[in-house]
Amino acid sequence: MSDSIRDRRVQYETAGLDVGDLDADPIAQWRRWHDAALEAGVVEPNAMTLSTIGIDGVPDSRIVLVRGLDARGLVFYTNYDGAKSQQLDNNPVASATFGWLDLHRQVRVRGPVERVSPEESDTYFASRPRASQLGAWSSPQSDEIAGRSVLDDLVAATAERFANAEVIPRPDNWGGWRLMPTEWEYWQGRPSRLHDRLRYRPASDSTWNITRLAP
Numbered sequence: 001m002s003d004s005i006r007d008r009r010v011q012y013e014t015a016g017l018d019v020g021d022l023d024a025d026p027i028a029q030w031r032r033w034h035d036a037a038l039e040a041g042v043v044e045p046n047a048m049t050l051s052t053i054g055i056d057g058v059p060d061s062r063i064v065l066v067r068g069l070d071a072r073g074l075v076f077y078t079n080y081d082g083a084k085s086q087q088l089d090n091n092p093v094a095s096a097t098f099g100w101l102d103l104h105r106q107v108r109v110r111g112p113v114e115r116v117s118p119e120e121s122d123t124y125f126a127s128r129p130r131a132s133q134l135g136a137w138s139s140p141q142s143d144e145i146a147g148r149s150v151l152d153d154l155v156a157a158t159a160e161r162f163a164n165a166e167v168i169p170r171p172d173n174w175g176g177w178r179l180m181p182t183e184w185e186y187w188q189g190r191p192s193r194l195h196d197r198l199r200y201r202p203a204s205d206s207t208w209n210i211t212r213l214a215p
Contacts, residue, residue: 014104017188017196019210026184026200026208027069030098030107033186037100048096050076050179052087060087067124068116073180074109075116077124080173082141088113094179104189109181121175126167133168134158185213 023029037045044065051061062084068075074096078085088094095110125133138154145151162168184200197213 014189016190017186017198019198019212022186022198022210024208024210026181026186027071029186030069030184033100033103033105033107034098037103037105040100040102042100042102045098045100048074048076048098050084051095051097052084053091053093054083054087055090060084068120068176068178073111073178075120075176075178077121077174077176079136079139079141080115080175085177088177096179106187108185108187109179109183111180111182113177113179116176116178118175122170124176125170125174130168134162136174137162137168137171184208190215 023032034045046066047063048066049061050064051059054060060083064076064078066074066076092113093111094113095108097109098107100106125136128136134155138158139151140154182202186198186200188196190196193215195215197215199211199213200208201211203209
């Protein structure tokens with residue numbers, strides 16, 4: 001098994017990527033690549049691996065789904081009492097990676113984070129399926145539980161609580177975070193591991209410098 005992992009080789013026979021191929025706005029470029037991934041049938045093209053700094057100082061990563069993107073940054077939603085929110089409250093910075101491996105592409109971002117407004121969280125929560133709303137109320141995210149039955153019982157109790165409610169309100173301890181990138185990197189796989197890496201960094205409040213990095 002270890003030999004097969006060691007010796008596995010896939011040549012990335014994809015077109016090159018140069019500065020002139022990129023949009024001047026990294027967000028517009030992200031949308032371009034996201035749409036290409038969606039059209040190519042990539043599963044969950046809005047999924048990113050979010051890395052935070054644990055309370056113990058050790059990096060921690062997990063995959064989350066981006067549910068909003070504009071000039072302010074990338075938005076995802078979660079339980080504010082869970083481990084990643086505690087980490088972000090303690091050290092409000094993060095990095096994230098989108099891996100569109102079918103297209104031999106990835107995008108890396110890093111920057112500070114902030115909680116989104118309660119109004120934004122309310123709007124997104126109202127758009128969720130009812131079962132997901134019940135789950136947000138029920139799950140003590142990141143807490144140890146004795147078994148799946150504990151979670152099932154919590155969901156059942158929550159469903160009974162809101163059985164006659166046409167609208168389920170957002171829990172106070174659930175909402176959005178916004179990652180506000182100060183750096184973007186667009187990566188395109190190339191043959192012989194000589195990949196193309198192009199990095200955006202701010203030049204001013206509204207423009208970005210794009211530079212090439214060695215693979």
